[in-house]
Amino acid sequence: MTAATTAPAVGKESLPDAGAAPAARVRNLRKTFGNVVAVDGVDLDIPAGSVLGMLGPNGSGKTTLIRMLLGLTRPTAGRVELLGRDHDLAAALPDVGALVEGPGFHPFLSGRDNLLRAAATEPRLDGDPRGPVDAALERVGLADAARRRYRGYSLGMKQRLGLAAALLVPRRLVVLDEPTNGLDPAGTRDVRRVVAELHEAGTTVLLSSHLLAEVEAVCSHVAVLQHGSLLVSGELSSLLEAGAGELVVTTDDPAAGVVALRAAGAGAYHRDGGVVVPAGTLSPPEVVAALVRAEVGVWEVRRDRAHLEELFARLTEEDA
Numbered sequence: 001m002t003a004a005t006t007a008p009a010v011g012k013e014s015l016p017d018a019g020a021a022p023a024a025r026v027r028n029l030r031k032t033f034g035n036v037v038a039v040d041g042v043d044l045d046i047p048a049g050s051v052l053g054m055l056g057p058n059g060s061g062k063t064t065l066i067r068m069l070l071g072l073t074r075p076t077a078g079r080v081e082l083l084g085r086d087h088d089l090a091a092a093l094p095d096v097g098a099l100v101e102g103p104g105f106h107p108f109l110s111g112r113d114n115l116l117r118a119a120a121t122e123p124r125l126d127g128d129p130r131g132p133v134d135a136a137l138e139r140v141g142l143a144d145a146a147r148r149r150y151r152g153y154s155l156g157m158k159q160r161l162g163l164a165a166a167l168l169v170p171r172r173l174v175v176l177d178e179p180t181n182g183l184d185p186a187g188t189r190d191v192r193r194v195v196a197e198l199h200e201a202g203t204t205v206l207l208s209s210h211l212l213a214e215v216e217a218v219c220s221h222v223a224v225l226q227h228g229s230l231l232v233s234g235e236l237s238s239l240l241e242a243g244a245g246e247l248v249v250t251t252d253d254p255a256a257g258v259v260a261l262r263a264a265g266a267g268a269y270h271r272d273g274g275v276v277v278p279a280g281t282l283s284p285p286e287v288v289a290a291l292v293r294a295e296v297g298v299w300e301v302r303r304d305r306a307h308l309e310e311l312f313a314r315l316t317e318e319d320a
């Protein structure tokens with residue numbers, strides 16, 4: 001795939017201002033299948049212009065929530081609002097591109113002919129569909145395999161075709177349920193690039209994934225589900241900042257530093273010639289003050305930024 005393909009982007013100027021209504025909003029959303037509670041009273045806003053990563057262990061309700069958002073599954077209770085519409089979700093759908101499990105492609109048609117069929121039902125596409133179809137195929141790296149039958153596609157190629165269908169016309173919201181499922185590393189990079197292009201163009205993206213490093217690389221916001229409930233949601237940088245880990249202190253006398261910091265109430269200990277102050281005990285100014293009082297020279301106080309992997313593990317293990 002070449003990166004030169006021009007994205008059929010939605011102009012930023014046509015999007016709501018920051019602070020405007022969210023692209024999607026759910027309130028007290030619930031779905032049960034018999035005795036199984038798949039989604040259990042979720043309240044969530046997907047801010048306009050954000051790339052929101054939806055995370056959660058297997059079976060935590062991500063796909064069910066996404067399907068309710070797209071009107072593919074009827075909620076047992078609660079409310080869904082999509083691009084400002086709550087009663088008439090169908091009216092919002094032409095502005096929503098989606099890659100969800102099991103796209104209905106015809107096995108005996110080529111990838112390109114499948115997309116041409118999909119284009120014929122796109123209300124937002126008038127005129128000759130071949131240009132947008134070929135651009136979408138190029139954009140997802142499927143141009144070379146476009147004339148092969150869908151039946152012979154690998155899982156990754158099927159995913160790419162589903163992504164191309166979601167990108168056929170400019171969208172205000174693109175929903176991708178595990179888009180990197182079955183993709184090789186190049187495919188994963190392609191998805192990352194497509195998401196970045198969408199974000200750049202001001203399109204809101206909702207992305208569910210188990211690849212935390214990918215989510216950390218492309219998402220501005222995250223929502224973490226567990227057992228059908230929302231554990232946390234918000235801006236990724238704030239969540240990582242709030243969940244930041246230990247402080248690492250470099251002093252001219254680590255032994256004296258540990259003694260001083262323990263006396264000040266931190267369970268400090270030595271590591272690799274430095275002093276570690278566990279998270280949630282002393283703040284950096286309190287660490288510096290305690291060391292200065294004890295006449296221990298301070299060279300550096302550093303807080304290693306938490307990674308999404310640690311945050312996710314902590315949240316889901318605490319709640320398990």
Ligand SMILES: Nc1ncnc2c1ncn2[C@@H]1O[C@H](COP(=O)(O)OP(=O)(O)OP(=O)(O)O)[C@@H](O)[C@H]1O
Pocket residue numbers: 033036037038056057058059060061062063064065
């Ligand atoms: N059609 C269905 N009938 C019965 N149970 C269902 C159905 N769809 C989902 N479930 C159940 O609802 C729960 C949530 O499933 P869901 O697929 O939404 O989770 P998920 O977070 O997307 O999981 P994964 O990460 O494995 O894709 C699971 O217990 C699942 O078995």
